[in-house]
Amino acid sequence: MFWNHVSKKLSAYRHGELPSEESRRVAEHLADCSRCRDEYEEIKFGARLAQRLALEQAPADLWNELEAVMDGGTIHRRGAENAEAPQRKSFWPLPSFKLGAAFAVLLLIGFGVFWFQSRKTPRPFWEVARIEGQPVIGSKVIGEVGKLSLGEWLTTDDESRARIDVGQIGLVTVEPNSRLKLAEARDEEHRLAMTRGRMSALIWAPPRQFYVDTPSAVAVDLGCAYTLEVNDDGQAVLSVTAGWVAFESEGRESFVPRDGMCVTRPGIGPGTPYFNDASEEFKQALARFDTAGMDWPSRAAALGIILYQARERDALTLWHLLSRTFGEERGLIYDKLASFVPPPAGVTREGVLSRDKKMLDLWWENLGLGSADFWRMWKGPAPK
Numbered sequence: 185m186f187w188n189h190v191s192k193k194l195s196a197y198r199h200g201e202l203p204s205e206e207s208r209r210v211a212e213h214l215a216d217c218s219r220c221r222d223e224y225e226e227i228k229f230g231a232r233l234a235q236r237l238a239l240e241q242a243p244a245d246l247w248n249e250l251e252a253v254m255d256g257g258t259i260h261r262r263g264a265e266n267a268e269a270p271q272r273k274s275f276w277p278l279p280s281f282k283l284g285a286a287f288a289v290l291l292l293i294g295f296g297v298f299w300f301q302s303r304k305t306p307r308p309f310w311e312v313a314r315i316e317g318q319p320v321i322g323s324k325v326i327g328e329v330g331k332l333s334l335g336e337w338l339t340t341d342d343e344s345r346a347r348i349d350v351g352q353i354g355l356v357t358v359e360p361n362s363r364l365k366l367a368e369a370r371d372e373e374h375r376l377a378m379t380r381g382r383m384s385a386l387i388w389a390p391p392r393q394f395y396v397d398t399p400s401a402v403a404v405d406l407g408c409a410y411t412l413e414v415n416d417d418g419q420a421v422l423s424v425t426a427g428w429v430a431f432e433s434e435g436r437e438s439f440v441p442r443d444g445m446c447v448t449r450p451g452i453g454p455g456t457p458y459f460n461d462a463s464e465e466f467k468q469a470l471a472r473f474d475t476a477g478m479d480w481p482s483r484a485a486a487l488g489i490i491l492y493q494a495r496e497r498d499a500l501t502l503w504h505l506l507s508r509t510f511g512e513e514r515g516l517i518y519d520k521l522a523s524f525v526p527p528p529a530g531v532t533r534e535g536v537l538s539r540d541k542k543m544l545d546l547w548w549e550n551l552g553l554g555s556a557d558f559w560r561m562w563k564g565p566a567p568k
């Protein structure tokens with residue numbers, strides 16, 4: 185997998201100048217190589233910053249120039265240090281011809297902003313390529329390629345597969361017997377809704393730009409590759425192959441790393457994540473625990489097996505359970521987790537038992553799974 189790093193190709197890649205095969209290989213490399221991914225983020229961040237500065241500074245510069253011309257002075261007040269346009273006050277009151285000129289400039293700025301925004305608005309459809317069989321968009325069978333517009337459904341029968349280009353940020357492979365809809369296609373929010381079937385996603389955008397709605401939780405991409413399967417009962421199984429994915433529903437969150445899995449169920453929401461190499465007993469006990477509700481004897485029986493079977497690596501599961509348990513249950517989990525990963529300074533049994541968020545985060549940092557900043561930093565206001 186690790187052919188050479190792709191630094192030199194990133195700029196061409198960003199501008200869509202690579203042949204598609206090469207572009208795909210760069211994307212795959214990005215999914216696996218954090219070094220190149222960081223570099224790519226820098227390039228994108230730099231470009232965005234430049235665009236924003238251009239947009240914000242243009243009016244200030246224009247104001248300055250306009251004032252200079254109307255004051256009969258020469259145009260020399262340019263550049264970032266004049267961006268605040270300190271002379272603007274002298275503008276009022278104005279003789280009418282100056283007012284006219286000011287309106288003309290405002291109009292120009294208006295058009296400029298409009299042009300800038302319309303240019304960067306993503307196309308409201310994603311391209312779909314047939315892999316095999318006869319994928320359908322709406323009620324039409326697509327040929328080799330098709331367009332999935334906002335609100336349209338893509339369906340595959342038991343012999344069809346398709347690939348979706350997710351804007352500029354990733355690829356989704358749709359397996360047989362699947363049904364999904366393009367729910368949003370904005371720069372900062374790429375969203376599919378899946379009601380059944382199986383898809384795999386490879387996403388190279390920064391975290392929290394790609395979402396998949398399932399019947400009982402939203403899968404939030406945190407920079408990764410994963411598969412998602414929705415069965416007829418609306419239950420969804422997430423399986424992560426690179427990076428991180430979060431399952432979220434009504435404030436309940438599960439963070440799932442590479443090799444991790446998580447099940448979300450209608451009426452319950454995201455279950456407790458686990459590693460796919462955990463024992464069958466462990467997984468089954470976890471499923472029973474997640475679905476036991478307030479059936480205390482069932483919970484106790486399941487928890488006993490979970491604690492008995494847990495390996496050090498299952499700290500992932502134990503940590504999540506801390507905020508999904510009550511009273512004595514939580515105390516037992518605390519002791520088990522502490523035997524694998526001693527709570528760091530600042531984390532007390534008492535604090536954890538009262539679900540102190542800061543302490544839970546601190547402990548997480550010590551689990552060796554990756555920093556909590558990784559997602560908290562990106563969290564920002566969640567899109568509707």
Ligand SMILES: [Zn+2]
Pocket residue numbers: 188189190213217218219220221
């Ligand atoms: Zn690399």
